[in-house]
Amino acid sequence: xxxxxxxxxxxxxxxxxxxxWKIPTGWRYxxxxxxxxxxxWYIATSFFFFLFAGVxxxxxxxxxxxxxxxxxxxxLYGQTFTxxxxxxxxLFAIPMFEAIAVLLLPQxxxxxxxxxxxxxxxxxxxxxxxxxxxxxSIFFDAAPRGGWxxxxxxxxxxxxxxxxxxxxxxxxxxxxxAIAGAVEIVVGVLKCRPPGMRIHLxxxxxxxxxxxxxxxxxxxxxxIVGSLLLEVERAFGWPFFDPAGGGDxxxxxxxxxxxxxxxxxxxxxxxxxxxxxIVPTFARRPILGYGWIVLSAIGTGFLSFGLWxxxxxxxxxxxxxxxxxxxxxxxxAIPTGVQFFCFLATLLMGRVTRSTPMLFVFGSLAIFxxxxxxxxxxxxxxxxFQAHDTFxxxxxxxxxxxxxxxxxxxxxxxxxxxxxxxxxxxDRLGKLAFWLMFIGxxxxxxPMHFTGLRGMPRxxxxxxxxxxxxGLNLVSTIGTFILGAGVAVLVxxxxxxxxxxxxxxxxxxxxxTLEWVQEMPGKPWGIRSIPQVDSRYPLWDQPNLVHDxxxxxxxxxxxxxxxxxxxxxxxxxxxxxLCQRLPGSSFLALAAxxxxxxxxIFGTFHWWRPAVASLGAALAVILFWLWTxxxxxPEKDEKDVGSGLKLPLYASGPASIGWWGxxxxxxxxxTAFVSLVFGYFFFWTIHDEFPPTPNPGPxxxxxxxxxxxxxxxxxxTVLARRWNRRDRAFGCHAALxxxxxxxxAGGAALIAGPVVTGLDPASHAYPATVWLxxxxxxxxxxxxxxxxxxxxxxxxxGHMTAQHDADIHNVVLYWHFTILTVVITxxxxxxxxxxx
Amino acid sequence: MTTEHQEQRESLWILxxxxxxxxxxxxLSYITGAIWCAKFAGSDGSLGAVRVAMAVxxxxxxxxxxxxxxxxxxxTSASPRGEAGASxxxxxxxxxxxxxxxxxxxxxxxxVAVFIRSCR
Numbered sequence: 001x002x003x004x005x006x007x008x009x010x011x012x013x014x015x016x017x018x019x020x021w022k023i024p025t026g027w028r029y030x031x032x033x034x035x036x037x038x039x040x041w042y043i044a045t046s047f048f049f050f051l052f053a054g055v056x057x058x059x060x061x062x063x064x065x066x067x068x069x070x071x072x073x074x075x076l077y078g079q080t081f082t083x084x085x086x087x088x089x090x091l092f093a094i095p096m097f098e099a100i101a102v103l104l105l106p107q108x109x110x111x112x113x114x115x116x117x118x119x120x121x122x123x124x125x126x127x128x129x130x131x132x133x134x135x136x137s138i139f140f141d142a143a144p145r146g147g148w149x150x151x152x153x154x155x156x157x158x159x160x161x162x163x164x165x166x167x168x169x170x171x172x173x174x175x176x177x178a179i180a181g182a183v184e185i186v187v188g189v190l191k192c193r194p195p196g197m198r199i200h201l202x203x204x205x206x207x208x209x210x211x212x213x214x215x216x217x218x219x220x221x222x223x224i225v226g227s228l229l230l231e232v233e234r235a236f237g238w239p240f241f242d243p244a245g246g247g248d249x250x251x252x253x254x255x256x257x258x259x260x261x262x263x264x265x266x267x268x269x270x271x272x273x274x275x276x277x278i279v280p281t282f283a284r285r286p287i288l289g290y291g292w293i294v295l296s297a298i299g300t301g302f303l304s305f306g307l308w309x310x311x312x313x314x315x316x317x318x319x320x321x322x323x324x325x326x327x328x329x330x331x332x333a334i335p336t337g338v339q340f341f342c343f344l345a346t347l348l349m350g351r352v353t354r355s356t357p358m359l360f361v362f363g364s365l366a367i368f369x370x371x372x373x374x375x376x377x378x379x380x381x382x383x384x385f386q387a388h389d390t391f392x393x394x395x396x397x398x399x400x401x402x403x404x405x406x407x408x409x410x411x412x413x414x415x416x417x418x419x420x421x422x423x424x425x426x427d428r429l430g431k432l433a434f435w436l437m438f439i440g441x442x443x444x445x446x447p448m449h450f451t452g453l454r455g456m457p458r459x460x461x462x463x464x465x466x467x468x469x470x471g472l473n474l475v476s477t478i479g480t481f482i483l484g485a486g487v488a489v490l491v492x493x494x495x496x497x498x499x500x501x502x503x504x505x506x507x508x509x510x511x512x513t514l515e516w517v518q519e520m521p522g523k524p525w526g527i528r529s530i531p532q533v534d535s536r537y538p539l540w541d542q543p544n545l546v547h548d549x550x551x552x553x554x555x556x557x558x559x560x561x562x563x564x565x566x567x568x569x570x571x572x573x574x575x576x577x578l579c580q581r582l583p584g585s586s587f588l589a590l591a592a593x594x595x596x597x598x599x600x601i602f603g604t605f606h607w608w609r610p611a612v613a614s615l616g617a618a619l620a621v622i623l624f625w626l627w628t629x630x631x632x633x634p635e636k637d638e639k640d641v642g643s644g645l646k647l648p649l650y651a652s653g654p655a656s657i658g659w660w661g662x663x664x665x666x667x668x669x670x671t672a673f674v675s676l677v678f679g680y681f682f683f684w685t686i687h688d689e690f691p692p693t694p695n696p697g698p699x700x701x702x703x704x705x706x707x708x709x710x711x712x713x714x715x716x717t718v719l720a721r722r723w724n725r726r727d728r729a730f731g732c733h734a735a736l737x738x739x740x741x742x743x744x745a746g747g748a749a750l751i752a753g754p755v756v757t758g759l760d761p762a763s764h765a766y767p768a769t770v771w772l773x774x775x776x777x778x779x780x781x782x783x784x785x786x787x788x789x790x791x792x793x794x795x796x797x798g799h800m801t802a803q804h805d806a807d808i809h810n811v812v813l814y815w816h817f818t819i820l821t822v823v824i825t826x827x828x829x830x831x832x833x834x835x836x
Numbered sequence: 837m838t839t840e841h842q843e844q845r846e847s848l849w850i851l852x853x854x855x856x857x858x859x860x861x862x863x864l865s866y867i868t869g870a871i872w873c874a875k876f877a878g879s880d881g882s883l884g885a886v887r888v889a890m891a892v893x894x895x896x897x898x899x900x901x902x903x904x905x906x907x908x909x910x911x912t913s914a915s916p917r918g919e920a921g922a923s924x925x926x927x928x929x930x931x932x933x934x935x936x937x938x939x940x941x942x943x944x945x946x947x948v949a950v951f952i953r954s955c956r
Contacts, residue, residue: 190848199848200926291926295933302855303941306862318955320869320883323948328862331941534919572847572923685874 010551013558014528020559021112021525024585031585033117034524039103040420042124046099049091049131051491056084056138058484061444065477067465077461078145079163083138085148089263090171091131093405094216097270098123098181100412101209105185107419107515108203110194110533112526112556112566113582115187115657118589118629119180125593126177133601134170137163147459149256149311152241152249156233165234165604168227173600175220177593182216183664185209187657190571194514195555197533197574203513204287207294208273211301212266217664218305219262221672226255229679229772235606238761238768240679246692246765250315251682255675257308264400265304269297271405272339274412275361279343281415281511282358283350286537289342296342299335303328313384322381329379336372340365355509356430360411363438367403374449375400389459392452398445410437410490417494418504422521429493436486444479447472506546512537517546529557529642530567533574555642567641568657579639579647580657581632588625595621623790630658631806633799652806662810666817669780673821676776680769680828684836691766691833697757698770702749703830707822709746710781713739714819717788721812724795727802733792740788746822747781750774753829770829777825780818787811847924850931854904858938861897862945865890873955881955890949897942901935908932 023032032038060080063072072080102120106113114120137143144167146155155164189210193202229240230252239245241252280287287293306328313322343365352358374396378384387393410433417425451472456463463469507516516539517527531554535541548554555576556565568578598614634649641647653659684690716739723731754774759767791808794800800807872886873879911928915921 198923200923291929291933294930295937298851298855298930298934299937302852302859302938305859306941309866318869318873318879319952320873320886320948320955321866323952324862324866324869324945327944327948328941331944334940335937572927685871 010557013552016559016562017525017528017557018523020562020564020584021523023524028585030590031587033121033583033585033589035102035106035113035117035120035526036522036524038117038120038124039099042095042099042102042120042127045124045128045131046092046095049087049135050096051487052135053084053087053092054484054487056080056087058480060084061477061480063461064463064473066474067463067470069462072461074461075145076141078459079138079141079143081459082144082147082163082167083135086144086167086171087131087135088401089148089267090174091127091134093267093401094178094263095127095174096409097209097212097267098178098185100274100409100416101185101213101270102181103420104416104515105188105206105209106192106526107518108205108513109188109192109197110514110517110527110530111188111192112530112564114184115192115566115568115580115582116184116661118583118586118625119184119661121589122592123177123180123184125590126180126597127174129593129597130170130174130177130600133597133604134166137166142166149260150230150252151256152230152233152252156230156241162604165231168231168234169600169604172224172227172231173597175224176596178216179220179665179668182213182220182668183661185213186217186664187660189213191568191657191660192566192580193569193574194530194533195567195569195574195576197569199572199574200290201533201536203536204276204290204293204297205270205273208269208276208297211297212269212273215262215266215269215301215304217668218671219259219266221668222255222675222678223259225672225675225679226252226259229255232768232772236762238771239765240768245763245768246683246687247768248683248686248765250312250686251679253312253315254308254682255679257311258305258675260311261307262301262304265300267401268404269300271408271412273297274408274415275343275364276339277511277513278357278361278411278415279346280350280537281509281513282353282355283346284353284510285346285350286512286540287342288346288349289338290536293339293342296335296339300332303332303335307332310379310381310384313381314388326379326381330376333372333376340369355414356425356427356434357411357415357509359431359434360407360414363434364403364407364411367399367407367438367441369403371396371399371401371403387452389457390452391448391456391458394458395445395448395452398441398448402441402445407437413490413494415509416515418508418520419515419518419522421498422503423498423501424504424508425493429489433486433489433493436489437483438486440479440482440484440486442479444476444483447475447479451476507539512540514538517549519550528552529554531555552642555645557642561635561639567647568651576641576645576647577655578651579641579649581634581649583629586629588621588629592618592621592625619786623786626790627794627799631794631799631804633801633804650804650806652804653809656806656809658806659810659813662813666814670817670820673776673824676769676773677824677828680773680832683765683769684832690836692764695833696767697759698753698774698829699757700830700834702753702756703826706746706750706753707826709742709749710819710822713743713746713781713784713788714815716742717784717808717812717815720788720791721805721808724800724805724808725802729795732795732808736788736792736795740785740792743781743785743788747778747785750778750781750822750825773825773829777818777821780821784811784815784818787814847927850904850908850927851934854901854931854935854938857897857900857904857935858941861893861942864893865945865949868893869955877955879955883949883953883955887949887953890946894942894946894949898939901939901942905932905935905939908935 023034023037063069142163144163189206232238233240239247241247241249309321309325310329378387414425414430451469454468456469503520506520528549529552531549538545555567564582564584566580567576568580569576595614595618599611602611602614638646638648716735720732720735754771761768761771791811794807868889869886908928908931912925915924
């Protein structure tokens with residue numbers, strides 16, 4: 001069908017594909033879910049937030065240029081550095097990684113799109129909404145002012161305005177979006193590669209994106225839990241961080257940095273991934289040490305979870321704790337160094353051609369190495385005791401993040417711009433931007449090391465003259481304005497009119513990786529036909545590849561049924577296993593983001609009724625989304641995807657991507673729950689008696705009864721799956737409805753425990769923690785009940801059958817995780833007091 | 837298809853085995869030290885028992901890593917030459933390298949128990 005197609009049939013196929021993948025026009029443009037559209041919006045928005053936070057940085061530097069300056073008040077300066085840091089971290093660095101991945105991964109993997117396009121769109125809209133909410137607050141003098149890590153008690157007892165609430169709720173909302181993006185990327189990398197692209201042939205970017213996304217799943221939940229605790233303390237007075245009520249502000253620091261340190265690597269790894277794509281292109285040879293780089297990415301990902309206490313060296317922890325974290329903090333330099341040596345070796349072994357992207361890559365390597373070395377210095381506890389909270393740390397983190405993330409991202413802009421717009425960025429302006437940025441950055445930030453070593457603390461809005469800070473600060477300010485000028489040149493290069501500029505040639509850099517098969521300008525279908533890949537650099541090694549792709553000689557060259565489709569392949573060897581139907585444009589993702597956002601935004605102002613109404617609306621929208629857009633029965637069992645290969649159109653359980661999406665989401669959810677349990681045991685270590693005597697509850701009876709009921713409900717759900725598979729409709733319905741009833745009773749029994757024993761959450765950290773564990777678990781049970789009823793309804797109308805049972809598989813998986821949560825909760829709140 | 841699927845999942849998980857051993861060793865050492873100093877020895881107390889525990893953790897962890905590294909090496913050498921065994925060789929090689937890195941990181945951490953003797 002494919003190889004022998006006459007020209008006009010090829011043309012008709014291409015027309016059908018174009019029609020199916022067309023990006024809507026007019027006001028419906030904003031309903032697009034294609035990765036090209038969403039990825040571009042995502043990048044543009046996060047870059048806009050970068051510029052906004054950059055302007056705030058210039059304001060701060062202007063304030064610090066001379067001693068005793070009065071341009072900004074102390075309070076406004078507090079808001080400025082808080083918003084600057086928070087926006088750079090949460091609204092630029094992380095979203096930029098996910099944005100670039102959403103835009104480029106499908107191209108690199110020869111996929112039509114990522115597996116959950118509407119989820120990407122949902123993540124984007126959540127991000128925009130939360131970002132505008134947070135940035136806007138500074139114009140109303142209502143921004144958070146506790147620094148980007150928001151330490152209580154400063155942010156709990158001393159800041160009564162809504163600034164801290166905006167931070168806590170706004171960022172929790174954005175973190176949910178970030179986790180959604182991470183699920184998308186993990187499943188995309190593992191399941192949506194082209195046939196033949198086995199695990200050792202994956203582009204390095206995909207490896208890095210996989211590792212960074214996996215890190216998001218384990219790093220973000222502790223912060224979501226920390227934010228939940230702090231917000232509950234602020235709103236309802238549950239004393240998690242207030243020592244007067246048995247709480248401890250150090251718990252916040254643990255939860256924050258359990259997120260905060262891995263986050264640095266979540267930012268760094270995908271940025272350095274761009275370097276790993278750029279270096280071989282300009283060295284004109286394959287990367288050296290592919291396996292070693294994969295080792296580095298995975299090793300760094302893991303080690304970064306053993307670094308969080310190095311932000312807490314001065315909090316009085318025992319020496320052994322400091323020693324352990326110091327050891328891990330120095331060990332992480334090993335894998336970081338390995339990948340840099342691989343890049344340098346590739347450049348030395350190749351014939352390097354000059355280009356603007358490479359200029360930024362060299363700048364990045366130079367700056368990051370300095371930031372890494374000062375990182376090893378502050379990893380050593382005795383040095384950190386001296387440098388802690390001084391400008392030395394400000395210098396270090398900017399060297400690490402601007403060298404490790406901003407320069408590689410700009411290198412990526414220059415390298416990948418033709419894929420986005422079909423035109424090149426200016427080489428001349430690029431060089432000018434680079435030198436302004438490189439010189440400005442070093443003039444600005446190098447002196448800060450000395451300002452810090454001379455004793456200037458960070459986060460002070462001004463300083464007296466004559467302490468040795470004056471000249472250094474002035475030089476820093478001059479440098480940052482030069483850096484700002486470089487960014488302005490870059491912005492001009494990005495937005496200047498290009499109507500007279502000729503289109504870029506196809507594969508303008510003569511690169512070898514799959515994304516460069518794209519035509520200039522690109523088509524919304526992503527790739528004309530999905531190729532068989534046998535090499536890490538298919539464009540270099542597979543003759544006629546581009547021609548054959550364009551002629552539709554590979555997989556899925558057509559869209560006969562008028563539906564969006566992509567291939568799902570096996571995780572290691574990329575064998576085609578499924579033809580996955582993908583959803584098209586829809587406003588549902590936007591509606592879901594608006595209603596979810598309503599909950600968080602109304603909650604910030606403590607407008608509980610609209611908040612709850614918004615949550616209800618969000619639930620309704622999401623259910624409608626699931627009902628109409630997921631696990632749809634195909635019109636036939638299988639189809640010919642080209643080259644004589646027939647693939648199924650429906651899968652359930654581990655063979656389906658939805659099951660993996662659920663599995664990965666629940667891993668993140670479980671991590672959040674473990675963080676809560678960590679809070680309980682953290683309080684146990686700091687109190688002589690925890691639970692306090694006499695034992696206040698919740699006792700054993702009610703939690704025990706809850707566990708029995710919920711185990712029954714879990715068993716019923718598993719049985720429902722089995723009976724559905726055997727087409728025993730009555731048994732399936734009875735198990736689901738009975739399971740939902742018993743689960744409701746179990747959830748009520750769980751809540752009855754603290755109610756009956758009169759635990760007052762505002763009185764002490766113990767009842768507060770028990771209540772939160774109970775409410776967390778009960779919420780999961782409630783969602784589980786909705787899922788059971790949902791499956792029942794799907795079975796009733798025939799969307800779910802014995803063969804088409806993806807829904808119930810996913811619900812059973814959810815219940816596996818929920819029952820684990822139930823068992824741990826009951827063991828902790830009812831069992832542990834018996835032992836302690 | 838099912839058994840193929842099972843094999844594949846296992847073979848990718850192998851990449852996380854060595855780092856997971858490092859993480860377990862790290863967290864166990866940290867939690868043991870923190871609980872010992874907070875609940876039993878007091879802020880000036882001796883670390884004696886913790887140092888013994890860390891020696892045990894380290895031996896077990898290094899033993900586990902040796903096993904993973906050995907299996908990785910065997911997988912690399914035993915896989916068929918050419919493209920057929922390429923992904924197997926890669927996974928074996930990567931798990932060998934990762935067990936090396938994890939072993940170095942574990943030795944770093946265990947040095948803490950050599951030099952620090954009290955909870956101060």
